[in-house]
Amino acid sequence: xxxxxKMDIYPRFVVGPAASNRSSCKACKAKIDKGEIRVGTVTxxxxxxxxxxxxxxxxKPKGMDSVDGLVGYEALDADSKAKVEAWFSSGGxxxxxxxxxxxxxxxxxxxxxxxxxxxxxxxEHGTDASGSKKEMQAQLLAVKDRAAAQSIYQAKTIPGLxxxxxKNGQLKGGTKQELVExxxxxxxxxxxxxxxxxxxxxxxxxxxxKVGHGGKGKFSCPGxxxxxxxxxxxxxxxxxxxxxxxx
Ligand SMILES: [Zn+2]
Ligand SMILES: [Zn+2]
Numbered sequence: 001x002x003x004x005x006k007m008d009i010y011p012r013f014v015v016g017p018a019a020s021n022r023s024s025c026k027a028c029k030a031k032i033d034k035g036e037i038r039v040g041t042v043t044x045x046x047x048x049x050x051x052x053x054x055x056x057x058x059x060k061p062k063g064m065d066s067v068d069g070l071v072g073y074e075a076l077d078a079d080s081k082a083k084v085e086a087w088f089s090s091g092g093x094x095x096x097x098x099x100x101x102x103x104x105x106x107x108x109x110x111x112x113x114x115x116x117x118x119x120x121x122x123x124e125h126g127t128d129a130s131g132s133k134k135e136m137q138a139q140l141l142a143v144k145d146r147a148a149a150q151s152i153y154q155a156k157t158i159p160g161l162x163x164x165x166x167k168n169g170q171l172k173g174g175t176k177q178e179l180v181e182x183x184x185x186x187x188x189x190x191x192x193x194x195x196x197x198x199x200x201x202x203x204x205x206x207x208x209x210k211v212g213h214g215g216k217g218k219f220s221c222p223g224x225x226x227x228x229x230x231x232x233x234x235x236x237x238x239x240x241x242x243x244x245x246x247x
Contacts, residue, residue: 027057164246
């Protein structure tokens, strides 16, 4: 049948809940929580490989005109199907917001918004729009705070962003988008501290969702270089002391 025919097409796309919390997203590098809906791109090289992404870190596959093109869709429960459909109809990853659009988002008043408008804004920000009205309002408040911070840093140059990160003792490598995200995270939730165990590495954090995590996630130490020799560290924690951000 149709499902069997799909199995030898590459790349093919599979969808389903993560079986464990051991996979990480190929796009944003963050962990994919057990049970979270993820999309896999299956390719064939020497052997078959699957690259997993969060739903909203994956663009809608080119040329696919319905969710039925996703292997595994039929087996999902109703809730997950609704999530996948919302993602699919939004085209996958959201377009980058301009500074002007972000400034408008920062002025939103979720309490006065209609459900349809709330859904539209949430989708534009690549976040889940399948919850209750209350959940969407809370999600929108987080989007609004993020948009306010994003509009500030998005308008800065790369050297300007690096200067701010340096002043706050944070990592300075990466693309402009990564630098902006790091500044936004610091502004909203505070600096990432040095590792309390080795004192050398600056902790990194992985959140389970794009917005609405309130700065809580999984912290770990990436280790550090002492002269030219790498010092490993296995520190992990679910909390970290994050001092206020300086602009
Ligand atoms: Zn991701
Ligand atoms: Zn450490």
